[in-house]
Amino acid sequence: MRKVDNNESKLIGLFYGITAYILWGILPLYWKALDKITPMEILAHRILWSLVFVLVILCFQKKLHQFKEIFKSKSDLIRLIFATIFISINWGVYIYGR
Structure with missing residues (x-):
């Protein structure tokens, strides 16, 4: 680099x-x-395609093993769950408020 x-x-x-x-x-x-699509459907697509996109990036960078490491630690997994909940609420409110 x-x-x-x-x-x-x-x-x-x-x-x-x-x-x-x-x-x-x-x-x-x-x-x-996107007027005809419900906010929950938009949120579901955003979650799914974000996951796919991140996994593809991690595969190209050969760092997929770091993603798997999160599931080995209970405290890291709990933090990930809370982060997921909060970002989903954030996205949901943003999409609903459009």
Whole structure:
């Protein structure tokens, strides 16, 4: 991995920031297209496809074993369950409030 200098780092950050704002501005069009779909169905798809996406990334990075390690520790699993509940509530409220 090559080293990134400070100016290049700032430009990359600026690019990501502008991209995020553009996507955030386009998001209402996306929600309008999903008017006929229930919030729970959107949430279910978001959970499923996020899991698939993360597993694919972990496979490509050859780090799938780190994901499996979470299930060996009871305290890590409990933290994961609570994080899952809270992020699902967050996503659900966001989707419902659209």
